Amino acid sequence: xxxxxxxxxxxxxxxxxxxxxxxxxxxxxxxxxxxxxxxxxxxxxxxxxxxxxxxxxxxxxxxxxxxxxxxxxxxxxxxxxxxxxxxxxxxxxxxxxxxxxxxxxxxxxxxxxxxxxxxxxxxxxxxxxxxxxxxxxxxxxxxxxxxxxxxxxxxxxxxxxxxxxxxxxxxxxxxxxxxxxxxxxxxxxxxxxxxxxxxxxxxxxxxxxxxxxxxxxxxxxxxxxxxxxxxxxxxxxxxxxxxxxxxxxxxxxxxxxxxxxxxxxxxxxxxxxxxxxxxxxxxxxxxxxxxxxxxxxxxxxxxxxxxxxxxxxxxxxxxxxxxxxxxxxxxxxxxxxxxxxxxxxxxxxxxxxxxxxxxxxxxxxxxxxxxxxxxxxxxxxxxxxxxxxxxxxxxxxxxxxxxxxxxxxxxxxxxxxxxxxxxxxxxxxxxxxxxxxxxxxxxxxxxx
Numbered sequence: 001x002x003x004x005x006x007x008x009x010x011x012x013x014x015x016x017x018x019x020x021x022x023x024x025x026x027x028x029x030x031x032x033x034x035x036x037x038x039x040x041x042x043x044x045x046x047x048x049x050x051x052x053x054x055x056x057x058x059x060x061x062x063x064x065x066x067x068x069x070x071x072x073x074x075x076x077x078x079x080x081x082x083x084x085x086x087x088x089x090x091x092x093x094x095x096x097x098x099x100x101x102x103x104x105x106x107x108x109x110x111x112x113x114x115x116x117x118x119x120x121x122x123x124x125x126x127x128x129x130x131x132x133x134x135x136x137x138x139x140x141x142x143x144x145x146x147x148x149x150x151x152x153x154x155x156x157x158x159x160x161x162x163x164x165x166x167x168x169x170x171x172x173x174x175x176x177x178x179x180x181x182x183x184x185x186x187x188x189x190x191x192x193x194x195x196x197x198x199x200x201x202x203x204x205x206x207x208x209x210x211x212x213x214x215x216x217x218x219x220x221x222x223x224x225x226x227x228x229x230x231x232x233x234x235x236x237x238x239x240x241x242x243x244x245x246x247x248x249x250x251x252x253x254x255x256x257x258x259x260x261x262x263x264x265x266x267x268x269x270x271x272x273x274x275x276x277x278x279x280x281x282x283x284x285x286x287x288x289x290x291x292x293x294x295x296x297x298x299x300x301x302x303x304x305x306x307x308x309x310x311x312x313x314x315x316x317x318x319x320x321x322x323x324x325x326x327x328x329x330x331x332x333x334x335x336x337x338x339x340x341x342x343x344x345x346x347x348x349x350x351x352x353x354x355x356x357x358x359x360x361x362x363x364x365x366x367x368x369x370x371x372x373x374x375x376x377x378x379x380x381x382x383x384x385x386x387x388x389x390x391x392x393x394x395x396x397x398x399x400x401x402x403x404x405x406x407x408x409x410x411x412x413x414x415x416x417x418x419x420x421x422x423x424x425x426x427x428x429x430x431x432x433x434x435x436x437x438x439x440x441x442x443x444x445x446x447x448x
Contacts, residue, residue: 018335025365052144072170072350081177086115096108189396210257213227214258284315285308285411298340299411375428378430
């Protein structure tokens with residue numbers, strides 16, 4: 001088993017090492033490293049309970065300032081969902097018959113949840129403030145999760161670097177369904193990694209994880225990543241002594257998940273909201289565009305025009321033809337897709353109001369440097385040589401690995417790296433600790 005785990009960590013190390021080789025503007029690590037050193041030097045003086053408050057307040061303040069000062073447009077699917085949520089507030093359900101929601105009815109979950117917020121205060125600014133609170137909590141949970149298997153000092157540095165990382169701040173003003181889903185995912189990861197005795201009961205934890213996973217899937221359908229990961233984690237640590245516990249806990253999580261998701265599906269159907277519930281009625285689309293060599297697996301109008309309006313058999317034929325004609329190009333395509341997903345955080349930044357381009361470019365340059373530095377710290381932390389990783393870390397790495405595998409085949413976007421980057425940030429504290437240990441060991445040797 002130890003050999004298997006070691007092979008897995010070597011594989012993951014190689015994968016992410018290759019990805020960061022293709023990261024642009026590597027020189028941006030210089031200002032990011034200066035920021036890192038300053039944080040490392042001064043943050044340890046703040047007690048954890050005060051730091052958590054400071055972290056949340058700073059994160060919220062930065063986000064509120066951003067939504068007030070920057071005119072960031074709502075675009076793509078999120079504009080469609082926002083317009084639908086506004087209709088929902090007025091009890092107008094006509095949007096359900098729109099082609100978009102007929103094809104992707106699983107998006108209705110977020111439309112209704114967003115609509116419920118608008119029923120409280122019917123304001124775009126209010127929604128952005130809600131996002132600001134949620135994304136500020138994300139920053140806090142990055143600290144809490146990182147602290148579960150790294151030193152408090154490293155967790156502080158990592159969370160402050162995420163606080164300064166521009167892309168999630170930018171996404172905060174876009175009404176993406178990722179924010180609410182991301183905080184639920186991070187709460188799940190926290191529950192799975194914490195040693196807090198309040199969450200020690202495995203049955204309660206399994207029920208809570210199933211509930212949160214079901215709720216997150218209603219908002220954004222990515223729960224399959226975690227279900228597959230949980231199964232792989234169970235298989236990895238399966239033995240004669242614990243197999244009953246593993247099966248019981250997994251079954252309970254899955255049962256609660258099914259009750260939440262299928263219960264809502266049934267509710268949609270019996271309420272005559274729609275016939276299919278929260279379902280993806282065009283499952284092949286994500287794969288068709290994801291295997292587009294010309295667009296590097298990203299959304300494009302040509303594929304949309306070619307794919308939609310055809311029968312399922314015709315769509316299957318299109319996908320098979322694409323695979324047959326381009327499969328030799330897939331290895332390069334896969335590499336490009338993962339680089340886009342994990343590293344292109346300054347892609348397609350749109351700000352409508354006139355701001356100083358030089359200032360924006362500096363912010364993006366430093367932000368790229370922070371991400372590059374975090375990747376390096378992450379790689380240092382997981383490098384297997386003379387390094388026995390905690391079981392909880394291996395479990396999180398498996399989640400990351402499943403994400404990686406799925407995005408090889410489906411549509412990608414820099415925005416889809418949101419969850420992945422939060423996970424990498426939480427693990428990068430391992431690298432800081434490892435550097436600290438190496439430095440201390442070297443100092444002791446010099447003294448001898």
